[in-house]
Amino acid sequence: MDDAGYVIAAYGVIVGGLGLYTVTLWRRLRAARDRDDEAR
Amino acid sequence: MKTRVLGIAALVAVLVTVYVALAIVPPDRNQGDAQRIMYPHVASAWLAYLSFGVTALSGIAWLWKRDLRFDALALAGAEIGVMFTAFAIWGGMMWGDPVWGVMWQWEDPRLTTTALLLALYVGYLLLRRLTDDPERRATRAAIVGVVAAVDIPIVHFSVEWWRGLHQTATIGSPDRILDPAAPMAFVGTLLGMLGAFTLAWLYLMIRRYQLARAEMRNEESARRVTLRRARTAEAAQ
Numbered sequence: 335m336d337d338a339g340y341v342i343a344a345y346g347v348i349v350g351g352l353g354l355y356t357v358t359l360w361r362r363l364r365a366a367r368d369r370d371d372e373a374r
Numbered sequence: 375m376k377t378r379v380l381g382i383a384a385l386v387a388v389l390v391t392v393y394v395a396l397a398i399v400p401p402d403r404n405q406g407d408a409q410r411i412m413y414p415h416v417a418s419a420w421l422a423y424l425s426f427g428v429t430a431l432s433g434i435a436w437l438w439k440r441d442l443r444f445d446a447l448a449l450a451g452a453e454i455g456v457m458f459t460a461f462a463i464w465g466g467m468m469w470g471d472p473v474w475g476v477m478w479q480w481e482d483p484r485l486t487t488t489a490l491l492l493a494l495y496v497g498y499l500l501l502r503r504l505t506d507d508p509e510r511r512a513t514r515a516a517i518v519g520v521v522a523a524v525d526i527p528i529v530h531f532s533v534e535w536w537r538g539l540h541q542t543a544t545i546g547s548p549d550r551i552l553d554p555a556a557p558m559a560f561v562g563t564l565l566g567m568l569g570a571f572t573l574a575w576l577y578l579m580i581r582r583y584q585l586a587r588a589e590m591r592n593e594e595s596a597r598r599v600t601l602r603r604a605r606t607a608e609a610a611q
Contacts, residue, residue, distance in 0.1 A: 336472075344469065345411075349388065351457065359585065363581060366592060369588075370591050
């Protein structure tokens with residue numbers, strides 16, 4: 335593959351970033367819901 | 375449950391389209407494998423527009439209806455839009471270096487207006503942290519979200535209005551995307567990745583909206599506790 339470094343860097347950051355954001359979002363959502371349940 | 379199914383469908387769709395884009399579709403005759411970056415780059419740019427569009431429309435809806443659910447939706451759009459704008463810029467830089475010979479050029483209108491769009495919505499997210507009053511925060515954010523959205527058509531049409539390094543629009547240009555001379559493998563992969571990323575966007579928007587609503591409820595609970603303590607202290611004096 336030509337320019338493999340560029341292709342890997344592009345896909346790695348975009349797909350990896352999507353995955354990382356999703357996992358972070360799950361954790362934030364769980365923490366917020368736990369606090370919400372405690373308050374009730 | 376439905377949201378979980380949507381998330382699984384989005385994950386499968388993204389993985390399949392990434393595999394097709396990297397391993398199945400042939401490289402471009404002129405640009406070689408670097409052209410493979412076009413698929414997630416264009417999909418990210420499209421979702422950045424869509425996200426900020428949701429933020430602007432939700433901001434207008436908040437100003438009109440005064441319902442904080444619209445503010446939660448606006449926040450979801452802004453945060454996810456910032457992420458997709460950063461992906462679009464990063465993909466463009468990785469594609470630009472081997473094809474143009476430079477990663478970035480400030481003289482290019484598309485690049486500069488996209489950087490401005492990113493800065494405007496990062497500012498939107500920072501602005502939201504300036505006050506704890508939910509209604510004041512929603513109103514300020516709505517105004518900034520609507521004003522910043524003026525940059526979306528400027529970004530999109532910048533390649534038509536001014537000269538620069540960037541090619542003319544792909545999305546919104548039927549002549550280009552439906553050109554019979556364009557290999558179906560390229561067009562199909564682009565449309566497939568647009569669909570897969572849009573599914574992922576929808577899933578993330580739902581989850582981010584749920585997070586915003588849970589945070590709003592937590593803020594409200596904390597405010598009630600503070601108020602109760604203040605009243606108890608006042609009564610004890």
